[in-house]
Amino acid sequence: MIYKTKAIIISSTEVKEFDRFYGIISADHGKKQIIAKGVRKVTAKLACGLEPITYSEIFLAEGRSFDRVTGVIIHNQFNGIKKDLAKIKEVRKFFKIIDWLLIEKSLEEKENKELFESLIFYLKLVDKEKTDNLKLLVVKFAILWRIIHWLGFQPQIFCCANCSEKLKEQNFYQMILPSGIVCEKCLKTVRINSQIQKINKEIVKILRVYNQKNIKIAFKLKISPQQCNDIRRLTIVAISHILGRRVDL
């Protein structure tokens, strides 16, 4: 059976003499590995639309192990990214982390759609000639925290991770990753082995927006460079816990 899907190409790997595997994030099917035959021949028409960091409509024939590409219509090649080596590196690094995060578990239909749309939003931002780097980071971290939430690794940010009591409004909170924020009372009694992160209430607010809202709302957040650094630090610790390896963001 042949079907079509909108997808972002996130990786490519060479196989055999002329073939290539592609990693895609599809709006309907989430992360998927597909194969294209003959794309490494000089005359291959498909290759261009399957280049990583491209948004294409892909036609696929169902296969026993991998679905095979039969046609491609390019929607956006993101040439603003492709002509800038630093941007390419940045996007590919981000794609790699998403790829690792989605190795174990596939997302639900609604989540796949949101992830796909969020990534298109992110790519369009990076593609612009004048990119606001702070905004870009806000969006990047928002996408990662959405994935953390979907995968079921969301740390507690509304209630105490130990006693489950609703957290009181305070200026600073103590967060223990991967579990989450621990209330003052529990901090005195609980034995803590992992490192405590001290975070202020603004950071907690941002994490709550990331948790509950979509990317377009997160985009509107006003974040200072200092807050951005705090979020980066937390994101690195949270993701490193999930992946069991240190990531760089």
Ligand SMILES: [Zn+2]
């Ligand atoms: Zn508690």
